[in-house]
Amino acid sequence: MRYREALNQALREELEADERVFIMGEDIGVFQGAFKVTAGLLEEFGDKRVRDTPISENTIVGVGVGSAMAGLRPVVELMTINFALLALDQIVNHAAAIHYMFGGQAKVPLVVRMPQGGGHQLGPTHSHSLEAMFLHVPGLLVAVPSTAADAKGLLKAAIQDDNPVIFIEHEYLYGQRGEVPENGGPMRFGEAAVRREGSDVTVVGISRMAVTAERAAERLAHEHELEAEVIDPRTLRPLDLDTILESVKKTNRAVIVEEGWPHGGVGANLAALIQEQAFDYLDAPVARVTGADVPMPYSKPLEQAAFPHEEHVVQACLALFKDL
């Protein structure tokens, strides 16, 4: 099953299971979604529960916040994460803070779904990877599934959760296939997956970079006799730091791979946590492989050079063992 189909299945199952669930966004109904995640849902559930909206991101999320406070369980789709920037007031000032501001009297069981990622020559404004920006905000849960099974299990969990969830999909991953368990229920937030076991270096891959990290690990094993342990945190908040620390204590080395920018990134944060809590286990500085610290170039070769590929991960791992 493809990643997009797994998401579609999760939405369908949750729409069926709970009549408070509804979905809303630009082109999600008649057009079936810019990435076809909502295919067939308008037909099946009608336009009260599958609502097309104008191009008005702050309003879309605002309606989601309000209806969530009023007792519904909205799942709003922003066409891409780039447009979430228009909705930051509703996300940061309202969705994230309301439960706290009203002393728990109101809750916001809202899911904001959106894909991120570069690689399609869409230039600096439409190629963002912004998980770090949402990770920054207390009150939001952040999911970054990298497989079809996780996409389904985590989306079901997100819809059933009473907290606002930023659910970050990836444009590249939509077409990837993976096994999805029949009748699989919701997964738990805050449980990392060890994609590959290894004893020499821990590689943490975020979102699509979990896939890149796993491929890099295969190359490290075949070409360099290094066994990398690949960890996909799956959710950034809550973060399963225990699994990462346990692995680092075994391998004594950590490399964090993310598509976003280096400064204030997920890797910067994770590197700080690792050195705070496993300093005496480190045999090398915690390394990061990140997107380049520039606006995303339009030129195809430059764009390819501006986000991490297996080769970067392989080189970063090797550099922890010897001078290159």
Added chain:
Amino acid sequence: MATDVMMPRLSDSMEEGTVLKWIVEVGGEVKRGEPLVEIETDKANMTYEADTDGVLIEVLADEGQTLPIGEVIARIGAPGEEAGGGRAEEEKESASEEPEPEPEAEEKEAEEEPEEEAEPEREREPEPARAASSDGGGNGRVKASPVARRMAREMGLELAGISGTGPGGRIVKADIEAAAKGGGTAVKEREKEEEQAPPTSDVRPPTSGADGAKGEVRTQELTRLQRTVSRRMAESKATAPEFLLNMEIDMSGCVELRERLKEVAEPAPSFNDMVVKACASALREFPRVNGAYRDGQWELYSRINVGVAVAAQDTLIVPTIFDADQKSLGMIARDARALIGKVRDGNITPPELSGGTFTVSNLGMYGIESFSAVINPPQAAILAVGALKKKPVVDESGRIVARDMMAVTLVCDHRILYGADGAEFLARVRQLLEQPLSLAL
């Protein structure tokens, strides 16, 4: 999920331990709080109790094996759990690479249109955009990773003598492991192609064919305890700037007191017990003498625990009399007898050897009149006590009389004690011993 059993830290100064005997066999049931394994530490043999319930599924340290603290020595798990069980391999997904045909796009802005999933190009070598690790410019500090530093500290290895094979010559974990094994530098198989650095830690004296000028050499391995003593004494001399204060104490009052106590107390307190009691009382008034210099700070301890150096077969053991300031002379005497007995019988336990805040060393029974001792680090001072000897002394009325004199030497760490501090403390000890009735209170 199995629980790892780690080599426990059973004493302050323990860095490694030897598994003597597994009390529970593999497959046997383990109960929290019940004996699991006997371990020899640097100070004593200890029975270590399990801190979890389950079944001993795997033993990783055989009897006789020595491992640093923190190393896994066994695993406790559920009945039927497999040894070496790690996490079950995550099910792998067969992510297909072939781009799928997108559902037809309508008249949408081109840039918002989903493209085919692009496969990253591989033909060009992209510039890695990773944050580079800094190359700590040579300022004399040995470059070593945190884990290497920790292991070296725990094993008592000098980093300076180990050559690093990591990036930029950094000493890494593998180098420490190699040095600990006595093999020169660590060269992992995959790093074979790198040139081998000459071994530096594998030092062997040149052997002359025949016996040398000193005759046949018989080398003797140190016991763990002897190694601890040699390491800590060298550490003390190398780090503590010490000075000595000498004083003679008139013990005539103590001699008299002891004669009287002999009639009523069993065991009668020894002169050393009286010295311990006097020191403990004085330490309460001079907290810095009951302290330690550590990492640029003074640590002052609320409890007064006086260690008493005891010679035991070929080694030195310092059992502790805890809260000596709060104990009567009789209690100190009983504690000291019991501890010395345990040392001689070899069944003293690490808790009885640790926690000392001051040490008294007495060689009076060998007829030594006066001597110096090495500070027991990180304590601030040690009192070296000589033998009682009748000496002519001029008394208050100007007459020469014979008195029981005892020479003591206070060895002080100048980083926490200055001359006047030590002198005042010693004067107070003398005062207490010369008017010993207060000791009997």
